[in-house]
Amino acid sequence: MLTRLNILYITSLVCAGVLAYFYPPLSAPPPFAESEYSPAPFTQTQTPVFEQYFLNPIDDPPSVHAGSLTMLPDGEIIAAWFGGSREGAADVAIYTARYDAEQQEWSTPVVITDRLRTSRELGRYIRKLGNPVIYADRQGRVWLYYVTVSVGGWAGSSITVKVSDNGGRRWSEAERLITSPFLNVSTLVKGSPIALQDDQLLLPVYHEMINKFGEVLQLDSKNRLIAKYRMTHQPQAIQPWIVPQSPTRASAFYRRAGDAPPRVLVNQSNLSSKYWNELSPSDAPNPGAAVSVIRDHSGRYLMAYNPQESNRTQLALARSLDGLHWEKLKDLELGEDGDEFSYPYLIRGQGGRYHLIYTWQRKRMRHLIFNQAWLEAAS
Amino acid sequence: MSTTFWVWAHLSFILVVGRLLFSLAQNWVLPTKGYAAALLLIGALGMMPYQDVDLAGWLLGITNMLSVGSLLVLVLGILPRLGVNPDIDQDQQQGSWPLWFILGLILYPSALGWVSLDTYVWGYDPLMSWICLGLSPLFWLLRQRLIGLWLSLSVLAWTLELGESNNLWDYLIDPWLVIAALIWLLRQLLPKRPQQVGQEGP
Structure with missing residues (x-):
């Protein structure tokens, strides 16, 4: 007998079947975009270049942290970081500023979003904001991924995203990425996204609740999360930083967590980040602090890190051929007890220059520009 | 939003x-x-x-986003108050609670990293939706109508992307539903209080 329930059931079953038939199939991550593993060669100059800047005035806001950088297709550099009265405070906002290479100065920082604006745009209560990662894709769209928390501490984080179609000057409304079935909590972002072919993106993230491990999100060209892959099977490594070496091969570098040895941890993937092997400790010390790694013009790894087993009072650059054995090239900061220089974020800019941003004493974001000649002179 | x-x-x-x-x-x-x-x-x-x-x-x-399972349970609890007979009696709902609890055991320990296998990833694969749609009529015919309806409506909501998520798991279950299933199971396992009987006369 065709009751109302039978009609509802048959209708839903038929509609679901038809729509499921047209649903896009799950596909493995495509190879990395060529720009990721084979950066365009740049003109090397023999003249060392080293410049340094502060992005924000001291104490405005009182506390800043977690800077990131990206380069637009025209070579302009944009930075994003969070700042407020203290980390985790309700007044923390996401700031951005632009670097004018001709004038050699940073623009006045502006607030992209804050807790109240994000709450309104997401239509849900947001208690605090955290780590932002800014990224310009090959079409010139600028993506801002940042951490939001509704309930609890950082382990209750989820990732929110905004996009700008005009070089980071005007931003879309915020949207959430749903990355976990458990109330969508405990996914944080820190590392740089990686472009894939077909305009897809890999976003390295990490999980902090109960167990700590790295994951990578596969996002399509419309920023829909279409798959994710676990990067570590031991609960001791967070804040992955992925460095592609070929169309399908990549290494990842991690901040140690839990009982892991006080070393930068490393593992590799041979299938565009779908499967990752076991973690190995490198010989580079790590106090439980973020690292940032890129490849230099000759394919060697260049890492910005805290070269200590505890504390974040020093910041340095190191170089490696295999990612496991590191040679320290240059001390960037040599502080004393109580100082903090942390959360480096390293990118390649135009003209053979490297750009590094990091947290300086939790009070300012510091930006360094240097080139290969300066690195070689330093070593 | x-x-x-x-x-x-x-x-x-x-x-x-x-x-x-x-x-x-x-x-x-x-x-x-x-x-x-x-x-x-x-x-x-x-x-x-x-x-x-x-x-x-x-x-x-x-x-967070409530699943189709939770919404269905809530609707079934409210419909009689509105004078609507949902045509799913208690017997046709019983099988759903153990199933939701088992699915919670498959999903949440993995999502929290207790096991290295990530079962949440299955929810991105349309294959899982086909399995749900294949099982749905079987449950319906076995008179577990709530499960049959829940599976088809969950896949429908997922394909239409009505919620925030692109993962079918988020449409099937949520932690609140699994907690409710655990409470239901515990109530089944605990010894039932004997019904009071009136004093028998001489």
Whole structure:
């Protein structure tokens, strides 16, 4: 007998079947975009270049942290970081500023979003904001991924995203990425996204609740999360930083967590980040602090890190051929007890220059520009 | 927030608050129209501003997106008050609770990293939707109608991307549903209190 329930059931079953038939199939991550593993060669100059800047005035806001950088297709550099009265405070906002290479100065920082604006745009209560990662894709769209928390501490984080179609000057409304079935909590972002072919993106993230491990999100060209892959099977490594070496091969570098040895941890993937092997400790010390790694013009790894087993009072650059054995090239900061220089974020800019941003004493974001000649002179 | 998810969030608010309210005040018997008016009032309450968002958004910040499973359970609890017979009796619901609990065991320990296998990833694969659609008529024919309907409606909501997620798991179950399933199972396992019988006369 065709009751109302039978009609509802048959209708839903038929509609679901038809729509499921047209649903896009799950596909493995495509190879990395060529720009990721084979950066365009740049003109090397023999003249060392080293410049340094502060992005924000001291104490405005009182506390800043977690800077990131990206380069637009025209070579302009944009930075994003969070700042407020203290980390985790309700007044923390996401700031951005632009670097004018001709004038050699940073623009006045502006607030992209804050807790109240994000709450309104997401239509849900947001208690605090955290780590932002800014990224310009090959079409010139600028993506801002940042951490939001509704309930609890950082382990209750989820990732929110905004996009700008005009070089980071005007931003879309915020949207959430749903990355976990458990109330969508405990996914944080820190590392740089990686472009894939077909305009897809890999976003390295990490999980902090109960167990700590790295994951990578596969996002399509419309920023829909279409798959994710676990990067570590031991609960001791967070804040992955992925460095592609070929169309399908990549290494990842991690901040140690839990009982892991006080070393930068490393593992590799041979299938565009779908499967990752076991973690190995490198010989580079790590106090439980973020690292940032890129490849230099000759394919060697260049890492910005805290070269200590505890504390974040020093910041340095190191170089490696295999990612496991590191040679320290240059001390960037040599502080004393109580100082903090942390959360480096390293990118390649135009003209053979490297750009590094990091947290300086939790009070300012510091930006360094240097080139290969300066690195070689330093070593 | 998309319009469809706004509707989803506010419907969830009405169902959660309505179900709680009707359970707490079960001794107060209202006419059918009274219950309908109460639900409308709750819907209006959900749009009241609270802590920079509306009340429904505030609740959403705590509960996250409710699954189709949770919404169905809430609807089944409310429909009789509105004078609608849902045509799914208790016998046709019994099988769903153990199933939801088992699915919770498969999903959540993995999602929290207790095991290295990530079962949440299966929810991105359309293969899982085909398995659900294949099993749905079997459960329906076995008179486990709630499971049959839940599977087909979950896949339908997932394909239409009515919620925030692209993962089928988020449409099937949520932690609150699994907690409710655990409570149901514990109540089945605990010895039932003997019914009081009247004193027998001589």
